[in-house]
Amino acid sequence: MTVSRLRVGVIGYGYWGPNLVRNFQELEDAEVVSVCDIRRERREHFEKQYPGLTISEDWQELVRSPAVDAVVVATPVSTHYQIAREALQQGKDVFVEKPLALGADKAGALIELSQRRQRTLMVGHTFLYHGAVRKIRELMDQGELGEPLYLDSTRANLGILQDDINVIWDLAPHDLSIMDFLLRRPPLSVSATGASHTGRGLEDVAFITLHFPDHVIAHVNVNWLSPVKIRRLLVGGTDKMVVFDDNEPSEKVKVYDRGVACSDSPDKRHNELIQYRAGDIFVPQLDLTEALLNEARDFVASIREGRQPLANAESGLRIVKLLELACLSLSRDGAPVEVN
Numbered sequence: 147m148t149v150s151r152l153r154v155g156v157i158g159y160g161y162w163g164p165n166l167v168r169n170f171q172e173l174e175d176a177e178v179v180s181v182c183d184i185r186r187e188r189r190e191h192f193e194k195q196y197p198g199l200t201i202s203e204d205w206q207e208l209v210r211s212p213a214v215d216a217v218v219v220a221t222p223v224s225t226h227y228q229i230a231r232e233a234l235q236q237g238k239d240v241f242v243e244k245p246l247a248l249g250a251d252k253a254g255a256l257i258e259l260s261q262r263r264q265r266t267l268m269v270g271h272t273f274l275y276h277g278a279v280r281k282i283r284e285l286m287d288q289g290e291l292g293e294p295l296y297l298d299s300t301r302a303n304l305g306i307l308q309d310d311i312n313v314i315w316d317l318a319p320h321d322l323s324i325m326d327f328l329l330r331r332p333p334l335s336v337s338a339t340g341a342s343h344t345g346r347g348l349e350d351v352a353f354i355t356l357h358f359p360d361h362v363i364a365h366v367n368v369n370w371l372s373p374v375k376i377r378r379l380l381v382g383g384t385d386k387m388v389v390f391d392d393n394e395p396s397e398k399v400k401v402y403d404r405g406v407a408c409s410d411s412p413d414k415r416h417n418e419l420i421q422y423r424a425g426d427i428f429v430p431q432l433d434l435t436e437a438l439l440n441e442a443r444d445f446v447a448s449i450r451e452g453r454q455p456l457a458n459a460e461s462g463l464r465i466v467k468l469l470e471l472a473c474l475s476l477s478r479d480g481a482p483v484e485v486n
């Protein structure tokens with residue numbers, strides 16, 4: 147039996163939209179039938195790349211079109227809620243780029259609407275579909291790292307400065323969703339500091355600290371003003387430590403058999419109390435499929451199979467809550483805020 151292809155409409159063809167269109171077009175059981183952007187130059191760009199496909203400037207027309215089954219939202223974050231809500235109301239399955247919405251109340255309302263309309267609602271937590279992150283979770287699940295001790299994530303480069311959100315809302319959804327996926331539990335508290343240097347009142351450099359149960363600590367450094375691009379995550383465990391460097395063309399993940407062990411014998415001198423272990427470095431094989439392709443595939447499969455996607459809307463809501471709490475702490479000069 148041949149299954150009809152899911153007809154996808156993509157709203158927003160700026161920086162990220164083209165990647166979504168390209169990956170949805172690669173799927174066998176889906177096709178992009180319609181694209182929309184309010185900017186003329188982006189529509190012209192699209193027409194050159196995809197002659198024969200339609201692009202409009204009216205997103206409302208797209209979400210109401212009976213020729214569209216599912217809607218992908220790749221517009222600025224401040225527009226996510228309105229567009230996703232209307233698409234759900236029109237009975238479409240919806241994929242919203244990260245973060246799900248600009249506020250937990252809005253994210254919660256979208257989830258409630260998707261449940262009422264029995265539609266799939268997914269969020270673009272792309273790194274959950276990245277071979278490196280999948281491998282780290284596999285290693286953690288197998289107990290290879292021992293007990294987790296800390297995570298430390300840096301996401302820095304020059305720009306692209308957004309004009310509706312600060313750097314936390316723009317970049318930290320990646321790091322926080324990776325941590326949520328790896329640790330499978332929420333933090334106890336969040337604190338954040340940051341600063342705005344462009345006179346717009348939107349922080350362009352920020353540092354977030356999260357405390358998890360069992361003394362696990364995590365740090366997220368997000369920066370729009372870095373002269374170099376850094377995409378690096380450290381995961382420390384009692385047995386092994388991992389470095390994920392996304393700038394590495396290959397060997398993105400390295401597992402270090404390194405660590406320290408402390409003796410609790412009180413009568414030994416300091417240098418005998420701490421033992422350093424420096425063992426081998428292991429470079430695991432990774433699934434090199436483009437994360438976005440895995441993500442697009444999961445969206446379509448979750449609709450067809452009537453199941454939740456991996457990057458489900460509940461995970462979107464958890465991350466939006468953390469972003470809100472981080473910004474609350476930011477407004478209180480970094481005072482820790484408890485996570486309920």
Ligand SMILES: NC(=O)c1ccc[n+]([C@@H]2O[C@H](COP(=O)([O-])OP(=O)(O)OC[C@H]3O[C@@H](n4cnc5c(N)ncnc54)[C@H](O)[C@@H]3O)[C@@H](O)[C@H]2O)c1
Nearest residue numbers: 158159160161162163183184185205220221222243244272
């Ligand atoms: N998953 C990832 O790795 C990743 C990476 C980059 C961006 N993103 C997300 O993708 C989304 C878009 O980011 P971007 O960097 O492409 O921004 P962008 O500003 O480059 O592109 C957004 C586009 O949406 C268009 N637009 C705005 N309002 C519209 C409307 N009402 N109707 C139709 N078109 C409209 C704009 O003209 C623009 O071309 C954001 O949510 C961002 O967080 C995700």
